[in-house]
Amino acid sequence: MSFKNVRVKIDELKTRAALIKNLQLSIGNVMEETWEEHVGPTPFPSVTSLREWDMKLLKRYKPYYLPFCELCCLCTFGKCDLSEGKRGACGIDMAAQQSRIVLLACCIGAATHIAHARHLVEHLIEKFGRSHPIDVGGVHVKLEAPITRLVCGVRPKTLGDLEGILDYLETQVTHLLSATHTGQEGNNLDFESKVFHAGMIDHVGLEIADIAQVAAYGFPKADPEAPLVDLGFGAIDINKPVIMCVGHNVVPTVGIVDYIKSNGLDGQVEVCGLCCTAHDTTRYYPKAKIVGPISWQIRFIRSGVPDVVILDEQCIRTDALNEAQRIKAPVIVTSDKNCMGLPNRTGDPPDTIVDDLITGKVPGVLILDPELVGEVAVRTAVKVAPLRKKFKTLPETSDVISGAKLCRKCNNCKRVCPQDLDIPEAMETAANGDLSLLADLYEFCIGCTRCEHVCPVELPIHSFIVKAGEKQLKAEIFKIRSGRGAIQDTEIRNVGSPIVLGEIPGILAAVGCANYAKGGREVAEICMEFANRRYIVVTSGCAAMSAAMYKNGEGKTPYEMFTGNFEAGCIVNVGSCVTNSHIAGAAIKIASIFAKRNLRANYEEIADYILNRVGAVGLAWGAMSQKAASIASGFWRLGIPVIVGPHGAKYRRMLMGRKDREEDWYVYDARTGERVYVGPTPEHLFYAAETKEEAMVMIAKLCMRPNDTTKGRAIKLTHYIDLHKRMYGKIPDDIHMFVRTKADIPITMKDEILKILEERGWKETRIPDPTLLPRLIRRRKEE
Amino acid sequence: MSLIAEPWQRAEVAGTKKALIINKPEIVAAMIKRAKRPILVVGHQVVETELSEGEKAIDRIIELAKTAEIPVVATAHIIKEFLNRGFNPSSHMSIMEIGSRLQAPDWTGLDGMGAYDLAIFVGIPYYMEWVILTGLKNFAQNLKTVSLDRFYQPHANWSFPNLPLQKWDEQLKLITNLLKEREEGTA
Incomplete structure (x- = not known):
């Protein structure tokens, strides 16, 4: 074992001296002694351990700030106007504020992945045991967790080994997040260094999450021949009860698939998904289908195809419950990250929950037990599908035409559209019965529905676009x-x-x-x-x-x-x-x-x-x-x-x-210590x-x-x-910077490039054994 | 021009200082004329914007650039479109590269002769130009910026209000004509 994190858990112990309940003992990290590879300089690095490396990168790749917002509204001193050299009430300047926001974003991202990993690991340990081996590729993958080895200096061998690594990651996120508090870090470059740290620990979190699920669920293990699976709206079999799963955490969907398999329903219920849950579902169950990326959520719900909507975590439309209610599809939310205001029915008998969902007594439920999600989702889908009859909210063509006639050409839809799509023009032609311009928008629409929220006559504009693009949508196979x-x-x-x-x-x-x-x-x-x-x-x-x-x-x-x-x-x-x-x-x-x-x-x-x-x-x-x-x-x-x-x-x-x-473009030649351009x-x-x-x-x-x-x-x-020639219509003007010796010149372009090099006063240089780290120089020139 | 001077994209609320409105073409012509080191940055949307049958915004910008004798930086891949039209811009760079150079205090321009005092932008996607201009506003305070796009860019020093296509085209033509007149006057 590369990482030993000793945990003792006693649920109940009766002795003559005492009654002990729920005792948990945890002994921290013990570096493995049997691993031949020696421990490098930065095991479990702290926020500042790699600061010097970061500064080397930041010296060459300077932050270029593009303030998306010139104000700071993070504390009650504010709002503070940081524009044009002003500092906020806490003393922060614009550069530091921008990098602070980047750090906040990265902490959110890292926390999301790490929390996802924590949930997966806890659940998988409960299901498969702490000693379940980490096998991500059999004999083909000996180096099972390269990022974890690199960052932490440990090599996890079992699911249990992952817990201590997560402890480390969670601690780092807390430290990083604390640096964004008012009156903490004040230097933009130090914020940037922390951004890098957040990214590094995020990568460890990603790795932990995936190796845990690959090992436990038997996903393809580094398999170049992983199965080809179906993707696209048109690939979904609408004649079956359809369960739509959205998000990133596959655990509840595994519950659904397991229930289907163990109850003889394989092939009778369509399981499909959007976003990363869909990827991971097909890794577990190749018969599952991928509807498409995140932006297909609303169009898929409004199509009326899903009979039950399962939401886990991350990148879910937060209005998915409202949208599902409109097509009378029950919703099951499955994550503590996303409860959607629904009652927690985890402790209730499945029969009662299914009844409540079918009868519409509740629009949805929160269930935090993935196996219960499986049973409730499948049973509800099977029963609700004939009742719903794929009830949809997409309009008919005639509705689009009559709706378009109400358009006031106010331009509000175009002005809120992230893509600046020319919706008013498309509406004008649609009002005359020609939906082709609306259909043209389909490919570029990201499905945000901001257009609908500003329409003064409340036209369901996104639905109009999807209806106009229906042919294309259905052809997505x-x-x-x-x-x-x-x-x-x-x-x-x-x-x-x-x-x-x-x-x-x-x-x-x-x-x-x-x-x-x-x-x-x-x-x-x-x-x-x-x-x-x-x-x-x-x-x-x-x-x-x-x-x-x-x-x-x-x-x-x-x-x-x-x-x-x-x-x-x-x-x-x-x-x-x-x-x-x-x-x-x-x-x-x-x-x-x-x-x-x-x-x-x-x-x-x-x-x-x-x-x-x-x-x-x-x-x-x-x-x-x-x-x-x-x-x-x-x-x-x-x-x-x-x-x-x-x-x-x-x-x-x-x-x-x-x-x-x-x-900015000199490195050390590790062979000689010379600096080489x-x-x-x-x-x-x-x-x-x-x-x-x-x-x-x-x-x-x-x-x-x-x-x-x-x-x-x-x-x-x-x-x-x-x-460059194809896209820009000319040869690049910086070739001389990339040619080190004449042997670098592509043979078919020799004359053309030599002429440019001559014009630019190019001088031959040499190819070093490149490094930015003086400590890696093997023999200094003067020695 | 009594047109609305508010950000084109609805949620893009500006900071405490907003661009002055270019309400007559003389303003731009005078700024170009007065500038010692102007530069014109042209993005890919000038190729996508059709003004009239067979004429695109890039054609109008070429006329303007030629008349103003102003160095042009073509962003994205549109150098090709300029070359196809027989116009050779001073340089081609990505919008991020030219934006960051203009912000760098040690950059001495395309010709190495010193910092620019006026940067004019046109044809960059609205939200990209928005952040480029905020960057320059905050980190290149000696540089004056003008947005020649037909949508209000509050982080420039000067910007057109939101204009209909035809009106915008007229304004661009008028600027070019004014520059021509002045040139002829000088001659």
Whole structure:
């Protein structure tokens, strides 16, 4: 065991001296002595343990603040106007306030994942026992928890081992959150360092959550051949009772599936989901179906298809109960994070609860026992389905036309629409019987329904758009490969060398939410472009679903077109949000398995390795949530750049390099101690792109790393230049910064590039053994 | 122009100081003329905005930029559209890159000749331009900013109010004409 957290629990003990009830003893962390790998410098790092590393990153990638709000209203001194150099009543300035808000967001995100992990671990221990082994890939995955090993310096072997790690994470979140209180941290860079810390512990939380559920529920274990499952509104069998599950915590849905299986109802009840619960449900039960990303919630409910709505936690529409009531679908909320004002019926007999739901005595219930959720949900769905007859609230075409005639062209709908969709124009044509412009909006609508809340004549505008786009909605039938979980150690061995040397041009991780500026199709297009270019493409979360929502001429979806092996030219779905840990884990495993770097509690060195050698880029094209912020910050601290879509600018802080400042781009050559110019590689750490085209060029560019061999750099430059020419219509004007020797120049572009180098006064440099850490210099020049 | 000067996107409530309204084109023409180091930042939406049959906002902006002889930075991927129209902008950068450069006290401009004193924005998605302008307002206080978009941007120093497309087009043409007149007058 790598981590020993001794716990003794006595429910009741009678002795002559005393009666003891509910006694729990807990003895803290004991570092394993039998593990050969020695403990690195930062086991269980505190808030400040990695501050020096953070400052190195922040010196190069300076925070660029974009105040989304100029006021602070967090205490009763305020509101304080912090604009144009003013300080608030507590003394805080604008830069610190912006980074403080970023930290708050990341604490929310990290707390959400860690609380999710805590719930999973507690539940799974209760069900499977503390000694249940952590097996996430059998013989293919010896390095079961790379992030946990790296950060904490322990290797969990059983579910019970995870509890102490969670204790550590919870403590860190509390410390970080406390730093945002009025009159605590006052320096923006120190806030930023804490943001990185929040991201790092968030990643541990993600990993704990996923390895626990993979080990206990038997999800695909690092399986490149994880089953292809159905995705899309059109894939749902509406002739069956339909149970719709929304959220991120799969436990109650497992209860539903177990009840179905153990009561001979397999194939008779349709279980489907949205958001990450849907991913994890298909990992447990491949017959389950994914409706789509988060933004499909309202359209799916209003379609009348779901007979029962199950809400667990995270990214749930908080008005889902109201929406479900309108289609007469009972709601079961299943998490203490989200009780929706409903009565707690956990202690009641299932018959009574089912009756109350069927008769409509209550619109919904809170049930905190997942097995009871299973029974109540299935029995209710079976009984309520014939009564509901798929009662829907989507209008008929004639209703849309007559409704559109009431439109006052006030523009309020357009002005609240995050996408600035031209709804008034579409209404005008709809009033004349032509729904085509409304139908055109369907692809770009994120389903927020803000338009409906401002309409002076209370038109159900979102429903109008969905009705107009009904043909498209019903045609949504796709395949997605169920989340495979971790990347195998053997896969890492195979790709480690070509990645580090640059011969595989990069790893693109398309992750995150569905707040896309121009529809989810862009995600599929980006993924396919890079898979065709022989990048390694991995996906997770809602982005993984969007990547599936495309068909080629033969009717194949991207997951059918590209391999599920972690290799050049793949599109690999790792799974739900918590499986982002396997993407970070893969980068860490390259340093450990391929480069044989010591992993245990050796964060700074491994992050330095990844920053300088592993050409990985995250793309959160529709990033919306605080969880997305904390996931991104975990990647930043590891030295992995993240690109977000245009809406990501609202995260109010970027981390931008300055390629024009030569002094920012020197590293140490670990062989000699010399400082060597390596060019802006990677140029930025956090960056919002305005368009898909811009993002694609930037992805190729951010995959360059100082360690690339000449062959690898030539390959990477070929993609960068090719995409640049295609998207921008010209050759990039910064090539001279990425060519170190003439051998870096792609052979087919030699004459063209040599001419540019000459014009730019380019000077040859050399390829170092790059590091930002002086302690890693093996032999100093003067010695 | 008696048009509404409030943020286009409804929930985007500004801070305590809001942009002055460009209620006549002379204001912009004079600012450009008076500026020692102006720069025009043009985003991808000028390609998406159709003004009339066969004419897009980018065409109008090219006329303006040529007349004003102002350096242009094309953001996103629209350098290609400029080149297709035979216009070569001074540079192309992402909006985040040019925004952060304008905010950096040590940046000496595209030509290395010193900081800019006037930055004009057009064609950036509303919410992106919003935060870019707030950043400049708070961290580049020596820089004057103008939004030439047809929707009110309260964090600029000067902005059009919310304008109908046709009205906006007229304003852009008038600015260009005023700059031409002055140039001819100077000549």
